Amino acid sequence: MSLRGAACIVGAFEHPARKAPHISTPQLHAECARAALADAGLTAADVDGYFCAGDAPGFGPMTMAEYLNLDCRHVDTTETGGSAYLVHVAHAAEAIAAGRCDVALVTMAGRPRSEPAVSAFSSAGAFTPPDQPFELPYGPAAINTYAMCAMRHMHEFGTTAEQLAWIRVAASHHAQHNPHAVFRDPVTVADVLASPVVADPLHRLDCCMNTDGGGALVIVKPEIARSLSRPLVTLRGAGEFVKHQSGGRVDLTFSGARESGCAAFAMAGVTPADIAYASVYDSFTITVLIQLEDLGFCEKGRGGAFVADGNLIAGVGRMPVNTDGGGLCNSHPAGRGGMPKIVEAVRQLRGEAHPAVQVPGCALALVHGTGGSLGSRHGSATLILERS
Amino acid sequence: MAERLITYELPADAALGLETYHAARRERRLLVPRCRACGEAHWYPRPFCPFCDSGELDWPEAAGEGTVYSFSIMRRAETPYAIAFVTLAEGPTMMANVVGCPPDDIAIGMKVRLDFQDSVAGEPFPVFTPA
Numbered sequence: 001m002s003l004r005g006a007a008c009i010v011g012a013f014e015h016p017a018r019k020a021p022h023i024s025t026p027q028l029h030a031e032c033a034r035a036a037l038a039d040a041g042l043t044a045a046d047v048d049g050y051f052c053a054g055d056a057p058g059f060g061p062m063t064m065a066e067y068l069n070l071d072c073r074h075v076d077t078t079e080t081g082g083s084a085y086l087v088h089v090a091h092a093a094e095a096i097a098a099g100r101c102d103v104a105l106v107t108m109a110g111r112p113r114s115e116p117a118v119s120a121f122s123s124a125g126a127f128t129p130p131d132q133p134f135e136l137p138y139g140p141a142a143i144n145t146y147a148m149c150a151m152r153h154m155h156e157f158g159t160t161a162e163q164l165a166w167i168r169v170a171a172s173h174h175a176q177h178n179p180h181a182v183f184r185d186p187v188t189v190a191d192v193l194a195s196p197v198v199a200d201p202l203h204r205l206d207c208c209m210n211t212d213g214g215g216a217l218v219i220v221k222p223e224i225a226r227s228l229s230r231p232l233v234t235l236r237g238a239g240e241f242v243k244h245q246s247g248g249r250v251d252l253t254f255s256g257a258r259e260s261g262c263a264a265f266a267m268a269g270v271t272p273a274d275i276a277y278a279s280v281y282d283s284f285t286i287t288v289l290i291q292l293e294d295l296g297f298c299e300k301g302r303g304g305a306f307v308a309d310g311n312l313i314a315g316v317g318r319m320p321v322n323t324d325g326g327g328l329c330n331s332h333p334a335g336r337g338g339m340p341k342i343v344e345a346v347r348q349l350r351g352e353a354h355p356a357v358q359v360p361g362c363a364l365a366l367v368h369g370t371g372g373s374l375g376s377r378h379g380s381a382t383l384i385l386e387r388s
Numbered sequence: 389m390a391e392r393l394i395t396y397e398l399p400a401d402a403a404l405g406l407e408t409y410h411a412a413r414r415e416r417r418l419l420v421p422r423c424r425a426c427g428e429a430h431w432y433p434r435p436f437c438p439f440c441d442s443g444e445l446d447w448p449e450a451a452g453e454g455t456v457y458s459f460s461i462m463r464r465a466e467t468p469y470a471i472a473f474v475t476l477a478e479g480p481t482m483m484a485n486v487v488g489c490p491p492d493d494i495a496i497g498m499k500v501r502l503d504f505q506d507s508v509a510g511e512p513f514p515v516f517t518p519a
Binding site: 127130131132133134135136137138139140141143144145147148149151152155196197198199200201202245247248249250252376 | 428460464475483
């Protein structure tokens with residue numbers, strides 16, 4: 001089923017908190033829901049579909065529908081880590097097209113800086129994931145597994161630490177205009193290279209942060225969207241893919257973006273050259289580089305040259321990426337960066353990004369997320385959104 | 389040189405369906421499952437072939453030879469350690485530590501040899517040393 005034109009994003013909100021010691025996680029979800037609905041010109045009474053991932057408390061959609069007092073005839077709890085909310089947008093469009101709901105609410109929130117992270121409605125710890133006894137003995141963490149992707153990319157394609165550093169430089173240039181961003185000082189390639197190596201070849205400034213915070217989206221059928229006063233942001237293409245280690249045939253040089261991006265572009269009937277703005281998951285600098293290649297913005301192996309020399313900086317380069325400062329400089333709520341990625345793309349398409357980073361006449365935007373781990377198993381999701 | 393301690397404790401359910409593999413591992417032997425139907429070796433071990441879904445597997449002992457596919461040195465750890473993906477002579481690529489040499493000596497393409505390192509709980513886990 002093509003989802004082209006099937007639904008519109010009419011409400012989008014990113015919570016300004018980056019550390020939230022005095023507010024509960026359910027409250028954060030509620031504040032985000034309220035603000036996204038207000039942005040749309042709707043209320044909780046209009047919602048008939050609800051979407052959440054593993055950051056939601058208790059029994060997920062049951063707990064949250066009760067807490068927010070929603071009457072939901074459709075729920076979806078697809079969990080692909082930080083990319084889940086991109087998948088939710090696509091699944092909301094499917095549900096709307098199938099008549100399962102008309103007004104879908106997606107919420108995410110978490111407080112890793114204020115309380116221990118708990119995967120709420122997963123059964124983490126209750127039984128052993130099958131990969132765990134073959135990996136956990138060796139001390140894998142987010143950074144050293146992503147670092148192995150970077151190391152291999154450098155080996156095969158000659159990618160350099162300087163080229164990766166440009167991704168942080170671009171994020172920092174954007175973040176200086178975002179009053180909510182955690183890191184607002186522009187940095188240079190030299191600053192990135194001078195920061196300590198955490199896991200070779202990645203430096204501290206190649207890494208995102210983890211913050212408290214959250215966000216929410218309201219996705220509705222086009223007839224409803226046209227009755228509201230917000231600029232129309234319509235889904236034009238979507239794709240998702242789970243990449244893993246394929247029974248031991250490990251290839252760290254590409255991601256699931258190869259498949260999810262291809263599917264999204266095919267559905268949208270556009271090419272990477274048509275994209276005016278891209279939100280691209282930036283858990284680490286290498287994540288951005290590999291995804292941009294896989295999405296077709298440049299040839300495989302040429303990502304280093306593509307991201308260098310300010311090419312990702314709005315107003316400077318050809319491909320503005322993460323104009324909110326991204327997970328590297330702005331926010332990475334609960335380690336789940338997909339939500340702010342979508343919110344910034346909506347801002348760009350509405351012309352509501354900060355004037356210093358707004359892409360003039362932005363009509364077509366791409367959002368891409370990688371949830372899980374680039375170096376082992378991850379859920380890739382791509383959205384192509386248009387202003388119509 | 390000091391190696392990072394393996395503190396991971398094998399959960400009680402980890403060996404279910406993989407008794408042959410874990411019994412050999414406890415004898416410091418690495419078995420790499422190979423499918424009798426399609427002939428493919430796979431990793432991590434499952435009690436079925438992930439390529440053709442056959443339940444008929446052989447569990448031959450690995451030759452113990454591998455090549456570093458990629459690696460990273462965790463510098464922020466109290467004892468810096470090298471995590472790696474090692475491609476076995478049998479075909480599959482597995483996650484492991486490379487031990488027994490200064491981390492800075494490790495490179496992609498380096499030939500490595502199977503060894504075992506005991507965890508704090510006394511469980512031997514496969515690791516690799518320079519060949």
